[in-house]
Amino acid sequence: MAGLEETIGFTEKLTGSKKREGKDIYPHEDIYALIEKIKEGDREAFMTITSLYQKRVFLLAYSFFHNREDAMDIVQETFLRLYQKINMFKRGESFKNWLLQISKNLCIDYYRKNYGKSRELKSETPVDELNLSGQEGQNPEVSSDLRTIFSAGIKKLAEKQRMIFVMKHYNQLKYKEIAEVLGISLGTVKSLHYKAVQNLRGLITPYMGGQL
Amino acid sequence: MTECKKIQRDLVAFLYGELQEDEKELFKAHLDQCPHCRGELEEFKKITQAADVFKEDIDDAMASVDWEALPSKVSENILRKDARSRQESWLGKVSGFLFPPRLRPVYAGLLIGAVLGAVVTLMVFRTPQPGEINGREYFASQDFLENVELEMARRDTLDYLERSQYLLLDFVQSPSERSVDFWQSEYAAEQARDLLAKKKYINPQLDKFQLAKAKAICDQIEFLFFELTQVSVHLSVEEVNKLQRMIEDRQILLKINLLKKELERHNEM
Numbered sequence: 001m002a003g004l005e006e007t008i009g010f011t012e013k014l015t016g017s018k019k020r021e022g023k024d025i026y027p028h029e030d031i032y033a034l035i036e037k038i039k040e041g042d043r044e045a046f047m048t049i050t051s052l053y054q055k056r057v058f059l060l061a062y063s064f065f066h067n068r069e070d071a072m073d074i075v076q077e078t079f080l081r082l083y084q085k086i087n088m089f090k091r092g093e094s095f096k097n098w099l100l101q102i103s104k105n106l107c108i109d110y111y112r113k114n115y116g117k118s119r120e121l122k123s124e125t126p127v128d129e130l131n132l133s134g135q136e137g138q139n140p141e142v143s144s145d146l147r148t149i150f151s152a153g154i155k156k157l158a159e160k161q162r163m164i165f166v167m168k169h170y171n172q173l174k175y176k177e178i179a180e181v182l183g184i185s186l187g188t189v190k191s192l193h194y195k196a197v198q199n200l201r202g203l204i205t206p207y208m209g210g211q212l
Numbered sequence: 213m214t215e216c217k218k219i220q221r222d223l224v225a226f227l228y229g230e231l232q233e234d235e236k237e238l239f240k241a242h243l244d245q246c247p248h249c250r251g252e253l254e255e256f257k258k259i260t261q262a263a264d265v266f267k268e269d270i271d272d273a274m275a276s277v278d279w280e281a282l283p284s285k286v287s288e289n290i291l292r293k294d295a296r297s298r299q300e301s302w303l304g305k306v307s308g309f310l311f312p313p314r315l316r317p318v319y320a321g322l323l324i325g326a327v328l329g330a331v332v333t334l335m336v337f338r339t340p341q342p343g344e345i346n347g348r349e350y351f352a353s354q355d356f357l358e359n360v361e362l363e364m365a366r367r368d369t370l371d372y373l374e375r376s377q378y379l380l381l382d383f384v385q386s387p388s389e390r391s392v393d394f395w396q397s398e399y400a401a402e403q404a405r406d407l408l409a410k411k412k413y414i415n416p417q418l419d420k421f422q423l424a425k426a427k428a429i430c431d432q433i434e435f436l437f438f439e440l441t442q443v444s445v446h447l448s449v450e451e452v453n454k455l456q457r458m459i460e461d462r463q464i465l466l467k468i469n470l471l472k473k474e475l476e477r478h479n480e481m
Contacts, residue, residue: 146265198256201256
């Protein structure tokens, strides 16, 4: 059962030690106080909130687009919306989830507007021609090809599956938080996450050969 | 196999630590006795491991952003955009009030009409009208102007000759008993006065253009009219008849006709 133990260790790694922006570490009362100040037009308070949450928003957008400029646009737009809609935020809600909800909506709108129906990654090399026969780490080109393959695979996922995978894997949000951000049930999140990984497996495995 | 299906749905949740404790125990118990599900777990694990290929990219992207400066930049952009959107919303409200959507076709029609009207007006005022030629914008050569003046002189002379001819004809053809009173009649007196005035007007033109023949006949006519209007009161019937005969003898009417034809020929040329 060494394999299972190893898997459990890997699970802990996925969920715990490598957590980037996990819990909402800032006391709610402090956040609410800042929000009240923003409502009164306090620029410093707005900048404080921005500095607290900017990385989280960037991480979500970057994981979704795999493009720095797109992610920066989303960060700007998210905080603009935050400023415009701050009066709609209700005390008692999770500010982080509310903000990520804005960011998620912007990501989806931006993606539909700028990338349209084309879900294929704009890669110079066709996916079929990529070399993945070697071992990862031994050859930088292989690693780059794996990145391309995986990027193409993620972009082929349905919007919601993709968003859930990104939120879970890169933003390391809990299912509960994802459910809140996306406005769906916990069971649906779990089911869509499973489908996302299963679809990725179907999309990626044919190109991976013996690499994994 | 049904249990495997159910368990497999929890595979991803298990990998990401999202199973409850009791679910986790059941899951582990199943894996202990199911090599197929263990194999599936390994496959899923590989996929999630492959996803880590981006973590390096994410770290690089995160490191490339100046996080300290970003809040200030975002805040400035937002204040600028917000000011612009407020202005746009204010303008939007005003334009919405002034130009409600249902009236927009009407406004569009009025605007098109106004533009067309302005264009037509501009074209009309820009087109030079007869008699509105500005001296600075009009050019004519000296020859052309002289020709025009000569033509005018000819026409005036023709007019003078024609009217004189009719008046003399009336006088010559009037019965001898009435011929004395002819020049005292209001019509003849007025005509004669007009013709005398006209002669004074055409004199300089006749001199200028050297219409000597015409001038000679016109002088004779002038003299005749002068005499007839001034002297006829004191003349007897015989003397007036003598004058009538003199006009016929001298063929003044014929000369007038010939001169007219000559002038008309020049006109046609």
